[in-house]
Amino acid sequence: MAADRRMIATPENLRSSPVAARQDGLGIQLDRVSKQYGRQPVVRDISLDIAPGECLALLGPNGAGKTTLFKLMLGLVRPNGGRVTIDGFDPATRTFRAVRAGIGFLPENVSFHDAMTGAEVLAFYARLKGIPASDCAPLLDRVGLTEAASKRVRTYSKGMRQRLGLAQALLGNPRLLILDEPTTGLDPALRRRFFDILRSFSEAGVTVVISSHALTEIEARAGRYAILQSGTVSALGTLSALQREAGLPVHIRLTLPPDRVQSMIRRLGERCTVTPVGAGHIDLACPEAEKMALIREIMNADASVEDIEVRSTCLDDIYAHFASGRVRK
Amino acid sequence: MRVSVILAVKEFRDGLRNRWIAAAVLLLAGLTLAVTFLGSAPVGTTSTTSLAVTVTSLSSLSVYLVPLIALMLSYDAIVGEAERGTLLLLLAYPVSRWQLIAGKFLGHLAILSVAIIIGYGAAAMAVAMLTDTAPGDLLALLALVGSSILLGAVFLMLGYLLSAFARERATAAGLAIALWLGMVLLYDLVLLGVLLADASHVIGERVFAGLLILNPADAFRVFNLTQFDSVSAVAGLAGPGMTSAASPTLALGAMAAWAIVAGLLAYIRFGASEP
Numbered sequence: 129m130a131a132d133r134r135m136i137a138t139p140e141n142l143r144s145s146p147v148a149a150r151q152d153g154l155g156i157q158l159d160r161v162s163k164q165y166g167r168q169p170v171v172r173d174i175s176l177d178i179a180p181g182e183c184l185a186l187l188g189p190n191g192a193g194k195t196t197l198f199k200l201m202l203g204l205v206r207p208n209g210g211r212v213t214i215d216g217f218d219p220a221t222r223t224f225r226a227v228r229a230g231i232g233f234l235p236e237n238v239s240f241h242d243a244m245t246g247a248e249v250l251a252f253y254a255r256l257k258g259i260p261a262s263d264c265a266p267l268l269d270r271v272g273l274t275e276a277a278s279k280r281v282r283t284y285s286k287g288m289r290q291r292l293g294l295a296q297a298l299l300g301n302p303r304l305l306i307l308d309e310p311t312t313g314l315d316p317a318l319r320r321r322f323f324d325i326l327r328s329f330s331e332a333g334v335t336v337v338i339s340s341h342a343l344t345e346i347e348a349r350a351g352r353y354a355i356l357q358s359g360t361v362s363a364l365g366t367l368s369a370l371q372r373e374a375g376l377p378v379h380i381r382l383t384l385p386p387d388r389v390q391s392m393i394r395r396l397g398e399r400c401t402v403t404p405v406g407a408g409h410i411d412l413a414c415p416e417a418e419k420m421a422l423i424r425e426i427m428n429a430d431a432s433v434e435d436i437e438v439r440s441t442c443l444d445d446i447y448a449h450f451a452s453g454r455v456r457k
Numbered sequence: 458m459r460v461s462v463i464l465a466v467k468e469f470r471d472g473l474r475n476r477w478i479a480a481a482v483l484l485l486a487g488l489t490l491a492v493t494f495l496g497s498a499p500v501g502t503t504s505t506t507s508l509a510v511t512v513t514s515l516s517s518l519s520v521y522l523v524p525l526i527a528l529m530l531s532y533d534a535i536v537g538e539a540e541r542g543t544l545l546l547l548l549a550y551p552v553s554r555w556q557l558i559a560g561k562f563l564g565h566l567a568i569l570s571v572a573i574i575i576g577y578g579a580a581a582m583a584v585a586m587l588t589d590t591a592p593g594d595l596l597a598l599l600a601l602v603g604s605s606i607l608l609g610a611v612f613l614m615l616g617y618l619l620s621a622f623a624r625e626r627a628t629a630a631g632l633a634i635a636l637w638l639g640m641v642l643l644y645d646l647v648l649l650g651v652l653l654a655d656a657s658h659v660i661g662e663r664v665f666a667g668l669l670i671l672n673p674a675d676a677f678r679v680f681n682l683t684q685f686d687s688v689s690a691v692a693g694l695a696g697p698g699m700t701s702a703a704s705p706t707l708a709l710g711a712m713a714a715w716a717i718v719a720g721l722l723a724y725i726r727f728g729a730s731e732p
Contacts, residue, residue, distance in 0.1 A: 202549045205731040225551045233549040239542040243474055255463045256550045296546075 153180035153335035154215040154230065154304040156201055161210035162359075163196055170196045172359040173210070178337060183330045185346050186339040187447055188356030194339040195236055197356070198306050201337070202233060214304070229257050232302035236309045236339075238293035242282035246273055246292050249281060250299070259300040267295045270325065272318075286313035294322065298329070305329060307338040311345065323349055347443040355450045363450035367443065374449045376441040377401070377413035382426065383435035384408060395429055396422075416441070460552050461560040468564025472530075478568050481526050485576025488518055493584050508594035511584050512601050515577060516681035519605045520674050524612040524641055526572065530565045531616025532633040534558075535727055536623045545732045554728050558617055558720065562610075569609040577602055597684070604680050607712050611673045612637075614719035621726040644672045670708055673715045680708035 156178040163171040171193045178184050186194045199205045200212050203219025214231075217224050240249045250264045268277050271291040281289065290313045297305060305326075311319045323345070330336050340346045346353075353370060355363040363370055377400075384392060386408045393402050393410065400414035400422060414422050419438070426433060472478045492514040535558075538544035547557065581598050584590075616633060623629035648668055652660065660668075669675040684705040 199545075199732070204545065204548055222553065225553065228549070228551040231549070233546065235542065235545050235549075237542060238546065241471070241541075241543060243471065252463070252467055253550065256460060256547075256552060258459075258551075 151301060151303050151329075151333045153182070153333050154227070155180040155335065156304070156337070157211075157213045158197075158200070159211045159213075161200060161207045161212055163193075163200060163205060163207050170359050171200065171207075174359070174361055175210075176354065176361065176364070178335060180335055181330075181333045183326075183336040183338070183349075183351045185350035185353045186337065186356060187341075187343065187346070187353060187443075187451075188339075189451060192356040193359040194356055195308055198233075198235075198308055198337070198339070201306060202231070203228075229300065230303040232297035232299065232305045234293045234297040234305075234307045234310050237312075238289060240281045240289065240292065243280060245278050245280050246284070246288075247277040249292060250277075250295055253296045254299055257300045263299065264295075267298055270298070271295045272321070287315060287318060290314055291318070294325070298325070302329075302334060304335045305337070307336070309339055309341065311340065311342055319345055343443045343447055353443070353446075355447060357451055363446070367446075370446045370450070371416070371441045374441065374446050375415070376445050376449055378416050378419045378441065379439045380412040380414070380419070380422065380426075381405070381435075381437040381439070382410045382412065382433055383437075384410070384430065384433045388430060388432050392426075392430060392433075396426070399425070460556045461563060464552070464557060464560025465563035465567065468561055469567050472564070472568040477530070478571055481568070481572035482575045484526075485522065485572055486579050488522070489515060489577055489580030490583070492518055493580055507588055508581065508584050508590045508598060511581060512594065512597045513682065515581075516601055516678060519601070519608065519681075520678055521641055523569070523573070523605050523609045524637055524674060527565070527569060527609040527612035528616045528619075528633040528637055530568060531561070531613045532620055532629045533626050534561045534565075534617050535620040535723075536626050536629045537620070539732060540626050548732055555724050558724055558727065561617065562613055562720070565613050566606070566610055569613070570606050573602055573605045573609070577605070597681075600684060601681055604677055604709065604712070607709065607716070608673060608677045611712050611715045611719065614716045614723060617723040618719050618726070621723045621730065640672055641674050645675065648675075670711045673712045676708040676711045676715075680705045680712075683708075 156176070158174055158176040161171060161174050162169065174193075174197070186197065188194055196205065200207055201214065201219060203212075203221070203224055206220045212219060214224070215227055217227050219227070244252070247264065247268065250268060251261050254261055254264050265274070265277075268274050271294050273288065273291055273295065276284065276288060281292065284292065290310070294307075294310060297307065307326075311322055314322060319342075326336060326338070326349070336350075338346070338350065348367065352364065352366055354361050363373065365373065382392065389404060389408065389410060393404065396402055396410075396412060400412050400418070403411040403413075405411050412422065423436065423438075426436065469478075489511075493511045533540075535544070538547065548554070577598070585595070615636060619629050619632045619636065623632060648665075652665065666679075669679055
């Protein structure tokens with residue numbers, strides 16, 4: 129594994145990453161889709177329009193319906209109500225087979241036939257998609273599995289399996305990538321590499337739908353974010369739109385001499401929420417719109433302020449806000 | 458079809474890789490040789506062994522072994538893939554469910570055929586070379602090999618049916634064992650019991666033959682033991698009533714019907730399931 133990581137980090141390896149060919153992404157429309165298993169509703173009345181070439185991140189706790197939504201998009205399960213179309217086709221019909229070849233799917237906790245080698249696994253999936261076997265070696269190289277290609281999948285670590293899973297999803301210039309928690313098991317260097325690959329596909333026009341629990345790493349990497357909560361979309365939009373919609377306060381932390389803390393609290397107490405934190409620190413919370421005015425005020429008020437740390441609303445805060453039970457009407 | 462062939466090739470390679478094929482060939486060849494060279498004593502002629510005797514012994518062996526091997530190959534075909542998590546990905550590919558079953562079937566049938574042809578063929582060749590062999594006996598051997606493969610096909614399809622219904626691999630394995638015991642052993646016992654209890658001969662010869670053919674394992678026996686005179690003479694099954702009521706063609710037809718119906722049911726069940 130150590131040798132394997134070293135290989136990925138080398139510059140020539142990164143240079144060799146080919147740029148994805150220009151693609152017409154597939155659009156996805158979900159129109160009031162619902163799905164229940166037995167009497168348990170898993171997806172409730174979801175309408176979602178994913179434009180060709182868009183990168184949408186699906187966020188939500190376990191059991192919110194992300195994986196079921198993916199299965200609906202792939203036509204593996206049929207909705208109980210509503211309609212799913214991909215590029216205008218119903219994915220649960222036979223005629224969808226031709227479109228299927230243009231979809232790359234990485235399931236959650238991907239697994240393969242352990243007795244086959246990595247190269248054999250990829251060649252098998254390539255044949256199923258009708259892609260020449262010669263396309264496999266560059267893909268294995270791209271995910272950094274060239275050295276391990278002739279080893280049996282049984283001996284692979286979680287991260288290596290995940291990379292093999294990614295390689296099969298990228299087979300044959302996909303027009304749509306559906307990635308269910310793709311970064312689990314990857315170390316930080318590999319995660320970065322994964323997002324580099326993802327960006328090159330996204331920039332080439334491929335539609336990407338990705339689910340993740342790692343909010344900090346998906347932040348700013350998707351165009352829009354959909355937060356799922358008990359089978360419904362509780363929030364949907366770009367990061368800035370969600371920030372606005374959530375209306376969460378900006379947090380500002382001041383560092384100043386301990387003897388000035390009290391006067392500062394008195395002065396700012398009327399304008400925003402003030403919380404003293406230890407000796408010489410104050411936490412302020414104010415609406416996004418008043419952030420600049422407040423900072424000017426602080427600078428004018430006291431020249432002894434040593435540091436100002438501004439923390440804008442991040443995806444973590446937005447997620448916590450929307451996933452905490454508040455369901456959008 | 459192309460997709461099914463790809464899947465079949467993979468199954469066959471898996472069979473080579475995990476020594477499944479080697480094990481099945483060794484098992485069949487070993488038992489065939491044992492049956493041929495040790496099993497001639499009961500017939501009365503200890504000095505020579507004829508191919509007809511071998512075919513008789515082998516058809517009894519096939520009834521037990523071929524269904525067992527077929528069920529072991531097929532019981533986890535669907536539920537096993539689902540449990541490993543490979544089914545979800547496979548179905549996201551341009552692979553329809555009937556192609557998946559057809560691919561597995563072709564691959565497994567190829568494994569089974571190789572095992573039967575090599576296993577029985579090798580042993581039978583040894584007998585044929587050591588003794589005078591009538592051309593009719595060779596035909597009987599060919600018929601045995603062919604019908605063994607058909608018997609295998611029936612139990613492969615039955616295995617897929619179990620696999621499509623079971624929610625867990627272990628359940629499918631249990632069902633496969635139960636099916637094997639029921640069809641290969643218990644059915645005959647029950648039939649025999651009924652015949653013994655039926656002192657007033659309510660069950661006629663025709664009904665009895667029909668009941669025999671209803672079970673693919675017995676249909677296989679009927680086919681192999683009645684089709685060729687030399688074989689039925691050795692098997693002690695010669696009798697005009699028996700051969701007329703349970704014709705070899707009907708027996709083959711019954712087996713084919715089992716394979717088709719089981720395959721269709723497996724497909725319908727699998728098609729309705731959601732991974």
